[in-house]
Amino acid sequence: MGPDRITKEAVLARTVICALRSRGFLAYLAGGCVRDLLLGREPADYDVATSAPPDEILRVFPAADLAGAHFGVVLVRESGAEVEVATFRSDHSYTDGRHPARVKFETDPRQDVLRRDFTINGLLMDPDTGEVLDYVDGGRDLGARLIRAIGEPGRRFAEDHLRMLRAVRFASCFGFEIEPATFRAIRDLHASIRQISAERVRDEFTRILCGGGARRGFELLDAAGLLEDVLPEVARMKGVEQPPEFHPEGDVWTHTLMLLELLERPAPSLAWAALLHDVGKPPAFSIRGRIRFDRHAAVGAEMAAAILGRLHASNELTGRVRALVAEHLRFKDVKRMRPSTLKRFLRSDHFEEHLELHRLDCLASHRLLGNYEFVKKKIEEIPSEDLRPEPLLNGDQLIAAGFRPGPCFGRILRVVEDAQLEGSVRTAHEALALVLDLFVPPDGQPKQACK
Numbered sequence: 231m232g233p234d235r236i237t238k239e240a241v242l243a244r245t246v247i248c249a250l251r252s253r254g255f256l257a258y259l260a261g262g263c264v265r266d267l268l269l270g271r272e273p274a275d276y277d278v279a280t281s282a283p284p285d286e287i288l289r290v291f292p293a294a295d296l297a298g299a300h301f302g303v304v305l306v307r308e309s310g311a312e313v314e315v316a317t318f319r320s321d322h323s324y325t326d327g328r329h330p331a332r333v334k335f336e337t338d339p340r341q342d343v344l345r346r347d348f349t350i351n352g353l354l355m356d357p358d359t360g361e362v363l364d365y366v367d368g369g370r371d372l373g374a375r376l377i378r379a380i381g382e383p384g385r386r387f388a389e390d391h392l393r394m395l396r397a398v399r400f401a402s403c404f405g406f407e408i409e410p411a412t413f414r415a416i417r418d419l420h421a422s423i424r425q426i427s428a429e430r431v432r433d434e435f436t437r438i439l440c441g442g443g444a445r446r447g448f449e450l451l452d453a454a455g456l457l458e459d460v461l462p463e464v465a466r467m468k469g470v471e472q473p474p475e476f477h478p479e480g481d482v483w484t485h486t487l488m489l490l491e492l493l494e495r496p497a498p499s500l501a502w503a504a505l506l507h508d509v510g511k512p513p514a515f516s517i518r519g520r521i522r523f524d525r526h527a528a529v530g531a532e533m534a535a536a537i538l539g540r541l542h543a544s545n546e547l548t549g550r551v552r553a554l555v556a557e558h559l560r561f562k563d564v565k566r567m568r569p570s571t572l573k574r575f576l577r578s579d580h581f582e583e584h585l586e587l588h589r590l591d592c593l594a595s596h597r598l599l600g601n602y603e604f605v606k607k608k609i610e611e612i613p614s615e616d617l618r619p620e621p622l623l624n625g626d627q628l629i630a631a632g633f634r635p636g637p638c639f640g641r642i643l644r645v646v647e648d649a650q651l652e653g654s655v656r657t658a659h660e661a662l663a664l665v666l667d668l669f670v671p672p673d674g675q676p677k678q679a680c681k
Contacts, residue, residue, distance in 0.1 A: 238311035243276035244357045246306055246313055249290050255282040256339060258354035258363065260316070265350050268362070268372055269404070278315045279354060281337045287315050302335055318342035321389070340365045347386055347393045348400065348412075349378045375406040383415035391422045394456060395434035402438055402447030413454065420455035431460055432541035439501035445491035448505075463533055464505065466512045473521045477595045482511045488594035499547055500583045503554035504590060506534040510555075531556035550580060554587055561588045561601045564608075570651035576609060577617045619650055622661035631662060633669075642669060 243259060250257040259267075260279035267273060280287065287304045288294055294315075295305045302317030318336040336342055343352040349368035355361070362369060371378050377397050379386040387393050394416045401408050408416070423431065438447035448464075451457040458465045467482040479485055489504050496504070510530025514523040534555045538548040557578070564572060578584060589602050623646050625639050633639070642665055649655040655664055 237272070238309060239273070239276045239313060242306065242308050242311040243278055243313045245308075246278050246291070246315055247280075247357060250278075250280050250282050250287070250315075253282070253286070253290065255280050255286065256318075256337070257282070258339065259357055260342075260354050261346065261351050264353040264355045264362065265368075265372065267355065268353070268369070276313050278313055279318055279339065279342055280315060281318055281339070283317055283335055287317070291315075301333055319345065321345045339363060344380060346380055347390070347396060349380055350376075350400070352380055371409075375404070376409045377401050377406050377412060378409040379412045379415065383412045384419065387415055387419050387422070391419070391426050392430050392434065394420065394423055394454070395431065395438075398447055398450045398454065398456065399434055399438050399441060401450060402443035403441035405443060405446070408450065416454045416456070420459055423456055423459050428540060428542045432538075432543060435460065435541075436498050436501065439490070439493070439505060440496055440498060442493075442495060444493050444501065444504075445487050448487065448490060461537065463509050463512075463537060467508065470512045470515055471521055472511075475596075479595060482508050485594055489590050492590045492593055496586075497583065499550035499554065499580070500586060502534070502538065502543075502547070502551045503558075503583070503587055506530065506537065506551065507555050507558050507587060507591065509533050509537070527556055527559045550583070553579070554583060557584055558587055558591060561605065564601050564605055568648075568652065570648040572608065573612065573617050573651045576605070576612070616651075619647075622646055622650055622655065622658045623665070627658070627662070628665070631666070638669070 243263075247257040247259070257278055257280040260277045263273035263276045282290070284296060284302045284304055287306075288296065291304070291306045294307070297303045297305045297314070302319055304315045306313050306315055318339055318341060319333045320336055320341045321333050339354055343354065343363075343365045346352045349366045349371045351368070352364075352366040353368045354363040356363075366380050377400050379393075379397075397408055397412060397416060400406060438444060438451070441447070448457065451460075452465065452468075464486070467486055470482040472480070472482060472485065477485055479488055486505065486508060489507075493501060493504055508526065508530060510526035510528070510533055511523045513533075514526035514529050516522050516524065531552045535548055535552045538551060543551075557575075560575060564575070567575065575581075585602065585605060588605075589599065592599050592602060621643070623643060625635065625643075628639060628642060629635060633642070645668065646655065646661045646665060649664055650661070655661045
């Protein structure tokens with residue numbers, strides 16, 4: 231079974247294999263692309279494993295790039311497609327929890343398979359015949375929906391600690407179970423994930439959040455001890471009670487898991503905001519007559535920014551998540567907002583993500599969507615030119631009216647825009663009349679500073 235659409239990468243991979251075989255080398259599709267093809271999924275990329283050493287691969291494809299001389303990895307590109315071609319190898323003497331200190335190029339494909347991470351990723355395929363070379367019972371585990379380490383699990387995870395997160399990712403994205411001995415090894419070695427670079431950890435967490443099984447992924451991370459290692463702030467949500475009238479589902483952790491379960495294939499910013507939107511509740515928790523979380527959105531926004539900073543996320547991602555967390559409670563006030571305030575809110579950057587986070591937040595708690603429907607209707611009713619009208623006044627016009635430039639200009643122009651959004655002024659003449667009424671004292675001299 232395989233995907234219906236033949237991609238440029240699939241065509242290039244087949245071309246590479248044919249070219250290498252014509253020169254007497256073994257060559258197969260390898261790893262994740264074989265797994266995905268057998269699952270009926272379209273592979274995100276295609277990898278080729280071959281008995282050809284790197285210099286021979288480069289002789290066949292002189293325009294290719296030697297991406298990893300030490301590991302025998304060559305990147306072949308053509309017409310916008312890219313295929314990674316790697317020489318069969320065995321890895322030896324891991325010392326840093328990521329890279330082998332020594333590799334040996336092999337001619338036997340079995341040796342290449344035995345150094346890989348999980349059985350479902352240890353399959354090789356002949357693209358011409360569909361024949362699968364399976365030295366590790368990966369086909370059996372695909373059928374049983376199991377993530378099983380190749381060989382001794384503790385050794386696999388000691389070689390590359392990130393494999394522990396990859397096991398969780400594959401289990402959550404595919405809806406598989408982690409084989410018991412493999413999961414015990416993760417539990418035993420979970421603390422070693424702290425030795426992995428923040429960037430690699432962040433990318434795996436993002437894939438778990440965006441892969442279609444986020445709730446399952448975070449339940450596994452928690453059960454394995456990995457959540458406390460990487461995101462202790464999220465782990466602290468467990469057991470933090472919430473007012474039952476607003477959150478009948480239970481504590482903050484339960485609410486967050488329910489929200490994650492509603493995610494399908496979100497953008498990373500929405501996914502991280504879904505995870506962190508209530509991260510400020512544990513430190514903000516208090517009981518004064520009832521359970522309260524004073525300023526938890528503001529507290530959570532700063533915590534989210536700190537967490538993503540620790541994970542070396544981009545400024546763009548951090549900024550978007552910070553804004554989503556900071557603003558997620560504003561929807562409770564939308565029906566009471568002045569028209570100008572509401573319009574400014576509706577034109578927030580990436581407002582569609584704010585609205586979707588609110589919808590998911592409601593569905594994972596009280597399930598009341600009145601404010602969501604109110605906002606959706608307003609978006610449909612308000613023309614875009616009324617949300618972002620052309621300014622009626624600018625600084626030059628204020629100077630011409632006798633105002634001296636200063637910090638007051640920003641406030642004056644905001645007051646004018648408020649009135650414009652409210653519909654009380656519609657022309658530059660009306661806007662100037664409003665300014666002169668509000669900002670010129672009885673002596674007739676325009677104010678330089680606003681009070």
